[in-house]
Amino acid sequence: MKIFLNDLGQPVGECLGDWQGAILPDRRRLTGKFCSVEPLCVDTHSESLFAALSEDTSGRTWTYMRYGPFSSFGAFVQWMEGYCFSADPFFYAFVEKNTGRALGMATYCSISPSHGSIEVGHVNFAPSMQRTAMATEAMYLMARHAFRALHYRRYEWRLDNLNAASHEAAKRLGFLYEGVFRNASNYKGRNRDTAWYSITHSEWDDLETAFELWLDHLDPVSGKQQKSLGEFIKTAAQ
Template structure:
């Protein structure tokens, strides 16, 4: 794709404070006044995910004061642009994720800072949250959506592949986080791939793909398999 003209190119737009509505969740622009208590309960409450903070550059936060300081720093700038995940049925905050590494001039943006509480795991809510943010990224006019994680983070790498991101490379000795080396795995979806990825998300999230107990009938990856393959 090197040196291929991009006709009528216009820089992507910046994200705004609109709420992104799904079937299971809505993504609300993070507001410390409205969301901090619920987010702290989701992430550090009575039944936290013991591995939640293993590969993140911050946390855990057993002390609420430290959590509030992190929130203030984390939301002070427009990059990352942080959203809270709110369960539509209950109104409970379940986690947060961000649009970040925002480069409108080149149409490049990343989904990162993904921190889902235990209440989101093994439910459709996490998948829908990522779908809503990916959809927003491309509707803002971006050409490239990135996903990056510690190369040792098997859960995040598996999630990227399940969501339809393409593995690109490992950046060796990319960062030092919490005093440890991080080799970073890079994944992406580009705009020409997004329509098929979007269709798979939407077919997986459809009501008919879940049984009466709320369990999926077909896995997400199956909707990206060509009928002739």
């Protein structure tokens, strides 16, 4: 790591140059090859999103969430109306391009424009969206928007340290592990040790290149990959 010294010979952080802060998320729709990322709307998304998330009859996808699962469509809509329309967290729906169905959701949260830090959170994919090109592309579109359009310097992924699937997802998407905050919070009557991952703006150029190459090499119809995203990330970093 490069060391910067002030006039007193003390190590200090790198100068931010002309960076003037980030901006708050807006209601722009982000469009990709397989999906669009749309600000959550009860009228537009609630029915298909509830149906898709209800494909998980075991409730497994809700274990590490602070809410859910929901026993009825009415309860789901009531939760949406009471929880999902603040400035932070800012909820999005992931809409499948071919069908127009909302198959998942996520948010920008812990939003700090003055420091240039923002988190992707509340990530929940229906079983039919998990392990698909759509799932990866949705995460890419949100990250790219945070860095390129909103000018954030740090993109965070936080998770319950016991959530093995979320650990693997963060690593696969290029986030770097930073450690664990013990007893950081609680939910559903349980303790949560929170693991932290991040991507910084200086790392995003290589990651963006890797994502774009990975998307370009997917089968345009089935979305099947020829090479893993991890292979493209390694190549871009060389």
